[in-house]
Amino acid sequence: MTVVTVQDVKSTPRATLLLRDLDRGEGINLFDGTHCSTCQLRELCLPGGLTGRDIGRMDELVYGRKRVKRGQFLYQAGDPFHSLYAVRTGFFKSNLLMEDGRDLVTGFHMMGEVMGMDGIGTGTYASNVTALDDCEVCALPYTHLENLSRNMPSLQVHFHRILSSEIVRARSVILWLGSMCAEQRLAAFMLNLSQRFTARGYSPSEFYLRMTRVEIGSYLGMKHETVSRLFSRFQDDGLVSVRQRRIRILNQEGLKNILEQRVPSAPH
Amino acid sequence: MTVVTVQDVKSTPRATLLLRDLDRGEGINLFDGTHCSTCQLRELCLPGGLTGRDIGRMDELVYGRKRVKRGQFLYQAGDPFHSLYAVRTGFFKSNLLMEDGRDLVTGFHMMGEVMGMDGIGTGTYASNVTALDDCEVCALPYTHLENLSRNMPSLQVHFHRILSSEIVRARSVILWLGSMCAEQRLAAFMLNLSQRFTARGYSPSEFYLRMTRVEIGSYLGMKHETVSRLFSRFQDDGLVSVRQRRIRILNQEGLKNILEQRVPSAPH
DNA sequence: CGCGAGGTTGACAATTGTCAAACGCCGTGG
DNA sequence: CCACGGCGTTTGACAATTGTCAACCTCGCG
Secondary structure, eight states: OOBOOOOOOTTOOSHHHHHHHHHTSTTEEESSSOOGGGOTTGGGSTTTTOOHHHHHHHTTTOOEEEEEOTTOEEEOTTSBOOEEEEEEESOEEEEEEOTTSOEEEEEEEOTTOEEOGGGTTTTBOSSEEEESSSEEEEEEEHHHHHHHHHSOHHHHHHHHHHHHHHHHHHHHHHHHHHHOOHHHHHHHHHHHHHHHHHHTTSOSSEEEOOSOHHHHHHHHTSOHHHHHHHHHHHHHTTSEEEETTEEEESOHHHHHHHHHSOOTTOOO | OOBOOOOOOTTOOSHHHHHHHHHTSTTEEESSSOOGGGOTTGGGSTTTTOOHHHHHHHTTTOOEEEEEOTTOEEEOTTSBOOEEEEEEESOEEEEEEOTTSOEEEEEEEOTTOEEOGGGTTTTBOSSEEEESSSEEEEEEEHHHHHHHHHSOHHHHHHHHHHHHHHHHHHHHHHHHHHHOOHHHHHHHHHHHHHHHHHHTTSOSSEEEOOSOHHHHHHHHTSOHHHHHHHHHHHHHTTSEEEETTEEEESOHHHHHHHHHSOOTTOOO
């Protein structure tokens, strides 16, 4: 795996220096015509809710695109923090490599979603982000974002909104892990994927998983054998059709009902 | 239980109106001498890292204190969002009341910690916050915070830092729930409490739990009987002394070792 | 065509939940 | 002041979900 490392920009506060430093990073394409104002993902992404000339001002912010090949890191835990990244195409996972060698998956990220917010607090990314596909992201240098949002209340508001919704998202995973049995966690996961694909204009009922059973299991706190068995059970019950990574949801209501079940035997 | 409700301030954007509206809330004491500049919790709280005159400017931000009696809500999921709250004294839990009646605990909050960030995104608090003690909090009206942080880069930076660290905190709970067995989760919990008490100048090895076994279990994704059994086991092993809610950590290294164990039988 | 990673399934074992009983602590009311 | 009642805690016996280990299968790729 190739590791993409970029310079720490903390010692070079001025914007021009920042740009030069970032330029040393691998795989960043500058001035390639990437603009929020013409991006179809705008409403799902950081500029969501901005209007008129404010959108044009966002274009200053996006420093450039960066390609990440399947299996490569976008960044790793411990790398110096300097940018947020918005997914343009492809699919990522956030993961932690634990001392004992296990790979713990903490999230999956698709088009329009913003990654890297865990690095703001410490100046160092707190997890890895790994491409599950050949991917493309927009790099948003953080000091630019801070400066721009000071002068653009609508951006400030929306940025805080995105930070906050990341907190809410994490809390919903805690809810899955803390209060649902394996069956319910997997149902919630598939409904969540379906909903996110729908918001992006894809089919709500048919999609390809970009991650392995092991990665799903790690994310949902269960072993890959359990994931596999549950897929089979759902298929037997006529709720979904599963063949390898191709998922078709046949009975969305049925899946939702699983979440409601007054769990006779709660997991924990 | 008494529910403390406060007005929605969205329809009254101007600061003066905001102040009048908040004044209608129960239990808020205005101008009672609460000041960040003289607060001992400053470094742990929102003004952390600010210097000189910037600290003085924070005083504008803190609208007043508010007392919440044991068992009362500070706010409830669904209440309109207008303020963040910093804990001055006492102990809180964040919790969600689920349709089936279960009470899911998503966090515990002690002195100096900031609560309510889950409401920024939607304009509505996403969970309840319940006092486990008789408590006192500082109310930080959010529109004030936004305005002040636009003109005070050091505050902006630190506010973003706090939002980000909330994301990191949530992720560490996900790590507990997703990758550790019950024994490890409880050990991690006790070490986490110990570390937070230490940061506030209390004993690292001796403290009272403010929450019940049921609440601990809910937070850690296990039943209260399991919590109880594990406390007993830890006591038998000489790691801690537990009598009701009084905890004494006798062997911190031993607790840490539990976390390292190459889990022969991982939970999930 | 064969290899290897990923996926499925089975038999068994382990952790953890369930149900039940008993105990201690504490505040309320007689 | 004491008794009572309720909530929280502890402990036991048993059952359930989920992990473990192992075998086999599928598919894509060199």
